[in-house]
Amino acid sequence: MGGPSTSTQISFVNGSMSRQKVLSYVLRAEKTGSAEVGAVSVPGYPPTAPISIDVVSGAIRPAQQPQDPFGGRDPFEEIFGRPRRPQPQSQGKLFVEATLSRPAARVGEPILVTYFVYTQISLSGVEFAEAPKYPGFWAEEIDRSRDDSKGENTVVQGEPFLRYPVLERLLFPTRTGLLEIPEARLRLVPAGGAFGVAAPIERSTRVLKVSVNALPNGTPEGSAVGTYAVESSVDRSTIALGDAVTFRFKVKGRGNLKWVDAAPSLEIPGARAFPPRVTSDLKTTRQGIEGSKTWEFVIVPEKEGTYEIPSIPFSSFDPATQSLRTDRTSAIPVVVSPATASAPAAAPRNSTAPVSLRADLDGPQRDLSRAAGALALLAVAAQAWAWRRRPSASANHGRSKSAIAAALAELRSESLLSGTKERAAARISGSLEGVFGARAEWPNDDTGDLLRSLSEDLEFLRFAPQLGSYDAKLKEVRDRAVAILEALQ
């Protein structure tokens, strides 16, 4: 190990001086394998992160530059005599840095982290390759103005740089210990290049460490951290019975007020205090979250008399004095007068004007909806019963007119008797069945009797031996069938 060589840089920027001291050591590996530069600690600051090194045998080749097949020349310049395009001005150093407003804090105490870009070249764009992470912290973005993004000249290790603040975040530690803010990768786009855009360059910040201590012993759970003042007020100090009074408890100051969400306890004997509505007017600045938070209670006294809204305590840890303090509001008296003496809007009727009372307890209007429901069921059942009766009635007269007409047309057809007797009998039977259905469905009345008699004759005609002419019998049967159908019409 050689060194250290010491260099000190002092720079003046906008009238303010900054000083940097760099100790440089030269390390030579004695064997291959993994090596580590241990954490460096300086009193009053958190230790640095250890640095891991892989030691390999032989020599490490320098990273190859992308090869240009034309050796840096423009081939079109030689062919067409085109003048060479201006190359992007990327000759210069560029790095990023994240700084903390303080290396140590207590839980809930704000810490400002600022991300800077140091550049010697012109940039057309800066963005985070991925959103910065803050494990163990609440993070709030600072409300920045346009002037906050202006660059400033500075000197780093004797070289001039332009420094831009890129992002500022206010962090509130949520747990104790040595918390790490991981490196953040920024994508920087140099100005110039083809079409005015050059390939982006990535740079990372260092890992930052914050030593977080707990709040002093005795600090109540969920206490605010910061510098606060409390005040309370009511919208009116005299109300009529039945009216409500609005009580406001306001905490104003700077710190981590945004994370204080437990409502103050308010109990007033003889009055109802409704859960409060919370309103806030908060702004995140570099010093903390500033503004006020108000809890608004609606209180309804239950009886006449004088009530007292009690003093409400508010405990907070003040980082300025490093002490726990408890502020209290003043107790507020509220006078509740009888309802008759209240304001006109809530005034009852003139008590001399008698209210319109009814003397006797009467009965409610009779509700017949259940009876109607029961009758509806009965009426539907009656309809169903009537519907079931319809088939027997229609056996005589309710046949389809179209079916009767079709059957009559068939029976009156000239061709009916021109074929064999079997065929003629089958056609007559088919016509009748088309109207009356199968024999089993025929009605038990006169029509049914006629049909059954006709059916027997048709059976005879169908199966009787061909011993003579049956034309007369067929005609007679057909005429009887026509008569039955015509009777239906």
Next chain:
Amino acid sequence: MKPRLAWLLLLATLLATLATAQAEAPSVVFRRGNEHAARSRWDDAIGEYARLAKDGVKAPSLYWNWAQAASASGRKGEALWAFMSGRELTPGDGSMIREVERLRGELGLDPSEVSLGFLGDLRLLARRFHFDALAIVAFLFSMISVMGKKSRSSLSLASLLAGLLLAAPFVAGSWREPRGVVVQKDAPLMDAPRNDAVALANLREGEVVPLLGEEGEYVKIQDASGARGFAHKNDVRRIGAE
């Protein structure tokens, strides 16, 4: 052991009989409430009326007088609730309807903010115009028509359909969601059914809100703006129930 049990049962029966005998008649309690009201002792009067309602007395005049006492003592939300509860018992009572309208105007509420919902209003309208009695007549006529010696099927069917139409609002109304009236001025609408919940908004006195559920001492409601949350049972009173 058995004789002792029998004695205990006898004693319990005697005590129950005595307690029943000592209970005041509703008319006596009602009269006493009216006396308080006549002397402008509104709280006492309302106390008597509430006692009757709790005992299950369902009388329009009870809610009418309750509403009068509440209105006279400046509790307009409670008065509106009582009138609406009375109107549920006797929808045909024109004076109840007028008083509901008067209070609605005094509280600056839109008609939609005192609505019982489509089904609830439909059922109320049907009861007001005695659709139930008309439906009974229609059903009876339908049955007589269909079962008579001369069956008139078309007339019977028409009567049945008319009866079903008249009865439909009652069937549909049975599916209406329960509603309540905000009886407390500036009652908070909270995000959870707890005492330490955050108040989302303040409810308007007299507003009729659907009761979506019940959790302990709180009811889940939805106000006219569509905001859902929880209100204390003392602040929102169910219509037709005490």
